[in-house]
Amino acid sequence: MRRFTDSAVAALGMTTLCNLWMLSPLVSPDHNAIYHWSGRVSALFLPTVLDFCLFWLLTTLLLLWAGKSERGRIAAWCGFAVLLPWILLKNWSVMAFWRFPHGFSAIVLSLCLIVILALVIFWNPAQRPRFERFQRLMSHMLSVAAMIGIFVLCELAWFAWQARHLNDPLPLHSIPQTAATSEENRPPIIWILLDELSYRQVYDHRFNGLSLPAFDQLAQESSVFTHVIPAGIMTEIVLPSLMTGQPIDNIRSSANGMLSIHNPRTNAWTGFDQHGTIFQDAQSAGYKTGLAGWYNPYCRLLPQVLDSCFWTAQLTALTTPYRSHFHLADLIYSKTFHLPDAGEDLSLRHLSDYRSLFAAADTMLEDSSTNLLFLHMPVPHPGGIYHRATGEFATKNSTYIDNLALADSYLAHVRSLLERDGRWNSSTVIIMGDHSWRTKLLWTANPDWTQEEQIASDGGQFDDRPGYIVKLPGQHTGARIDTPFAATNTRQLMDEIIYQKIQSPEQLSAWVTSVRPR
Numbered sequence: 394m395r396r397f398t399d400s401a402v403a404a405l406g407m408t409t410l411c412n413l414w415m416l417s418p419l420v421s422p423d424h425n426a427i428y429h430w431s432g433r434v435s436a437l438f439l440p441t442v443l444d445f446c447l448f449w450l451l452t453t454l455l456l457l458w459a460g461k462s463e464r465g466r467i468a469a470w471c472g473f474a475v476l477l478p479w480i481l482l483k484n485w486s487v488m489a490f491w492r493f494p495h496g497f498s499a500i501v502l503s504l505c506l507i508v509i510l511a512l513v514i515f516w517n518p519a520q521r522p523r524f525e526r527f528q529r530l531m532s533h534m535l536s537v538a539a540m541i542g543i544f545v546l547c548e549l550a551w552f553a554w555q556a557r558h559l560n561d562p563l564p565l566h567s568i569p570q571t572a573a574t575s576e577e578n579r580p581p582i583i584w585i586l587l588d589e590l591s592y593r594q595v596y597d598h599r600f601n602g603l604s605l606p607a608f609d610q611l612a613q614e615s616s617v618f619t620h621v622i623p624a625g626i627m628t629e630i631v632l633p634s635l636m637t638g639q640p641i642d643n644i645r646s647s648a649n650g651m652l653s654i655h656n657p658r659t660n661a662w663t664g665f666d667q668h669g670t671i672f673q674d675a676q677s678a679g680y681k682t683g684l685a686g687w688y689n690p691y692c693r694l695l696p697q698v699l700d701s702c703f704w705t706a707q708l709t710a711l712t713t714p715y716r717s718h719f720h721l722a723d724l725i726y727s728k729t730f731h732l733p734d735a736g737e738d739l740s741l742r743h744l745s746d747y748r749s750l751f752a753a754a755d756t757m758l759e760d761s762s763t764n765l766l767f768l769h770m771p772v773p774h775p776g777g778i779y780h781r782a783t784g785e786f787a788t789k790n791s792t793y794i795d796n797l798a799l800a801d802s803y804l805a806h807v808r809s810l811l812e813r814d815g816r817w818n819s820s821t822v823i824i825m826g827d828h829s830w831r832t833k834l835l836w837t838a839n840p841d842w843t844q845e846e847q848i849a850s851d852g853g854q855f856d857d858r859p860g861y862i863v864k865l866p867g868q869h870t871g872a873r874i875d876t877p878f879a880a881t882n883t884r885q886l887m888d889e890i891i892y893q894k895i896q897s898p899e900q901l902s903a904w905v906t907s908v909r910p911r
Contacts, residue, residue: 396460397453399532404452406535407473409542412445413484420548427556428646428690429629431706434560438553445546463521464513470528471512473535475505555648563696566676579680580866581764581820582890585807586635587800588628588687588774589793590826590860592619597856600794600849603781607805611824611862616872616898618861622910623828624880626857631827631880632689632769636670638884650693665694671884672698675765678891683760685753686769687746701763703753707742740788744778746771751803758810765891768807769827773797775836792843793830819866821890825880826859863901865890872898879910 409416418426419441430437459465479501594600595608596617624634625641633654634641643655645662652665667673672682676698683701684691692702747770754768772778777791781798804824811817830850836842837853847853859880885908889895895904 397457400456400460401449401453402539403532403535404449404456405542406538407452408445408449409538409545410477410484410535411480412448415441415444416545416549417484420545420552422645424552424646424648424650425629427552427559427648428650428652429688429706430650431560431690431704434553434556437556438549442546442549463518464516466528467516467524468509468513470524470531472509474527474531475508475512476502479505552648556650559650560690560693563692565696565702566682566698566700579678579764580893581761581816582675582680582766582823582887583758583807583811583820584765584767584823584825584887585804586632586686586767586769586825586827587803587860588769588771588827589830590773590800590824591830591856592621592826592858592860593856594794594797594830594849595860597858598851600797600845603794603797605797605801607801607808608862611804611808611822611864613871614869615822615862615864616868616874616901618863618874618878618905619858620875620877621825621859621861622877622879623857623859626828626831626834628688628827633665634881635827635883636672637666638671638881640881650690652694667695667698670695670698671887672765672767674884674888675891680765680891681763683757683763683766684768685750685757686767687750687771689769691769701757701760703750703757705746705749707746740776740778740791743771743774743776744786744788747778747799754807755810758807759814761814761816770800770803772800772803773830775839776841792845793836794845794849820864821866822862822864823887824860824862825883826861829855829857829859831855865896865898865901868898870898872902874902874905876902876905876909878905878908882908 419438427437456469459469479498482501483498595605596612597619599605623631625631630641630644633639633644633652637654639654639656640658641654642657645653645655647653653662654665655662672684672695675682681700682698684695684699685703687704688706689704690706691704692699696702750768750770754770757763757766757768773793773796775793775796777793777795778786778788779791779795779799779802780787781795784802787795808817811820811822830836832846832850832855833853834855836846837850861878861880863886886895886904889904895901
């Protein structure tokens with residue numbers, strides 16, 4: 394019994410050290426993985442716990458089996474010690490979002506295995522007292538790691554309990570019957586955010602041969618902002634800033650998925666207030682609001698100020714923190730919990746997000762009673778999901794430039810729907826990026842970075858200007874607004890449009906000049 398207990402404790406410590414990368418997203422103080430999770434809570438936590446327990450069981454059985462012979466104990470305990478630096482380095486690389494070079498990792502692992510094999514082959518019984526002392530030291534170290542593992546599992550259980558209602562459907566805003574007729578007199582506002590849309594790549598320095606006919610047509614009847622100052626470079630920070638009109642430099646979430654924001658001017662953390670947003674402003678003015686969005690948990694954050702809502706997020710590693718050590722377990726968990734296959738290509742998840750949002754947005758666009766509609770689409774955000782040469786979806790050999798062409802195609806699609814229903818001319822249409830193309834800030838180090846993207850970005854140079862285009866009702870002539878404009882003023886601009894204080898390109902230009910950043 395003592396041998397089983399000692400083996401189980403040591404195995405728990407080793408399991409904890411080997412699985413820190415898998416546990417860390419779910420016990421992280423900022424709760425990012427929980428915040429961005431759009432599925433069932435059980436599908437987020439349970440596979441991780443089961444995988445941890447399976448790893449623990451197998452490691453315990455390994456130690457029990459190895460304890461039957463001297464060379465087995467040497468192989469197991471020396472193996473733990475020799476592999477530990479490699480394991481911790483892998484953990485750190487995952488948790489720090491640093492890509493551990495595969496070739497270097499393979500070399501280090503190979504050297505570790507050679508050392509272990511040499512220790513077993515050239516074992517000298519005269520070294521037995523020294524090995525016994527080493528084993529006791531390792532056992533004490535793993536016992537400490539086991540206590541940490543127990544604490545982490547308890548924390549995991551507590552966070553899972555707090556998040557149990559994370560994505561339960563929340564009742565949306567409902568407009569009283571007496572207000573139904575007043576909405577119809579409100580000029581429609583279609584607000585489209587194309588994620589990572591770069592002004593430079595669309596209008597200022599377009600890649601040679603790239604055709605963007607919908608953007609070109611829109612520029613001939615809209616006001617194109619040439620110098621927008623972004624609200625940030627991270628989507629989860631930028632969108633709350635755009636919606637509230639506040640400068641925000643950081644966010645954090647509770648384990649139940651609620652958001653807090655940090656204002657750098659006041660240096661204060663406050664809870665995100667859905668009633669202090671563009672959508673509350675619109676509803677107060679008699680608008681019916683709708684939203685179909687990507688990545689941010691909009692339906693959890695804004696239920697009381699939206700009349701219809703859909704959101705999804707499958708693309709990023711944060712939304713799929715679990716990945717099993719065991720291929721068979723991956724398949725079982727994926728089928729049982731309806732998860733994307735843990736080994737599935739990110740492009741497939743990106744494409745799935747795009748298709749889901751495309752369908753949801755079409756449903757909302759076809760509802761003419763929704764007269765303020767926000768659409769957050771996951772293009773042209775890398776990775777590529779489209780081939781501009783063929784006009785077909787793709788999950789390989791596609792680039793940011795291809796995704797720009799897909800964004801153009803989507804813009805043309807939205808326009809065709811509005812023109813078909815006779816609403817294009819009477820609508821305010823705002824097209825913008827949350828931030829620009831984050832070349833050297835993020836993507837140039839990615840192994841999928843292509844020569845085409847290298848050329849398009851002039852060697853990875855970062856231009857921080859996001860795209861920002863405003864078409865007012867009845868506008869048929871193009872205009873440029875060269876005055877620097879802070880994107881944090883988007884809520885204020887929307888309020889001016891909601892209350893019809895801005896009705897011409899000249900009024901828009903004058904207003905932008907009046908709020909020019911100091």
